[in-house]
Amino acid sequence: SYVLTQPPSVSVAPGQPARITCGGNNIGTNSVHWYQQKPGQAPVLVVYDDRDRPSGIPERFSGSNSGNTATLTINRVEAGDEADYYCQVWDSASDHHVFGPGTKVTVL
Amino acid sequence: QVRLVQSGTEVKKPGASVKVSCTASGYTFSGYYIHWVRQAPGQGLEWMGWIHPSTGDTVYSQKFKDRVTLTRDTPITTMELSRLESDDTAVYFCALAPPYTHYFNYWGQGSLVLVST
Numbered sequence: 300s301y302v303l304t305q306p307p308s309v310s311v312a313p314g315q316p317a318r319i320t321c322g323g324n325n326i327g328t329n330s331v332h333w334y335q336q337k338p339g340q341a342p343v344l345v346v347y348d349d350r351d352r353p354s355g356i357p358e359r360f361s362g363s364n365s366g367n368t369a370t371l372t373i374n375r376v377e378a379g380d381e382a383d384y385y386c387q388v389w390d391s392a393s394d395h396h397v398f399g400p401g402t403k404v405t406v407l
Numbered sequence: 408q409v410r411l412v413q414s415g416t417e418v419k420k421p422g423a424s425v426k427v428s429c430t431a432s433g434y435t436f437s438g439y440y441i442h443w444v445r446q447a448p449g450q451g452l453e454w455m456g457w458i459h460p461s462t463g464d465t466v467y468s469q470k471f472k473d474r475v476t477l478t479r480d481t482p483i484t485t486m487e488l489s490r491l492e493s494d495d496t497a498v499y500f501c502a503l504a505p506p507y508t509h510y511f512n513y514w515g516q517g518s519l520v521l522v523s524t
Binding site: 334 | 442444451452453454457466468469500502508509510511512514515516517
């Protein structure tokens with residue numbers, strides 16, 4: 300089955316950009332979606348189809364996807380961005396949905 | 408607005424089965440899919456399967472296909488997991504995927520299932 304990799308943690312100072320990567324074999328050929336999850340809450344979709352943002356999600360959140368790596372970038376990080384972030388794809392070969400292991404973003 | 412409201416906490420013994428429901432409102436059901444995702448304590452998200460509320464069609468993760476059953480009585484969808492083990496202790500979420508998409512733009516609040524002797 301398709302496997303996604305993410306760094307366990309990313310630390311960033313307020314106002315700086317945070318970049319969270321999601322690795323997978325030829326992931327650039329998949330559509331990648333990103334979720335933010337705060338403790339005790341359900342996940343929230345922040346980027347879908349590699350780079351699109353749902354309504355209500357700040358422009359500070361952006362995505363890219365090419366080759367074997369997709370990236371979620373959070374510009375001008377704020378304390379409220381501290382959360383776990385998960386990437387997700389649909390694997391057409393298995394018709395399964397796959398999540399990455401998650402990245403904990405800590406705002407210093 | 409779109410809402411997915413799930414049933415409450417369940418405490419079960421190993422070997423038992425559990426049913427978790429998800430009641431949807433605020434959108435036109437046609438074409439949407441309801442997915443189920445679980446999260447063990449301190450762990451990541453794990454996809455379990457989906458059901459098409461209009462047709463009743465289902466797809467299950469290979470990991471769960473022998474133990475999970477998704478049913479619907481629109482607007483309610485139900486996830487039943489059988490032969491529970493302690494490793495099934497988790498928060499179970501239902502999530503909505505719009506037609507012809509593979510992302511989840513609305514989520515239920517989650518239902519805790521605790522498996523313990």
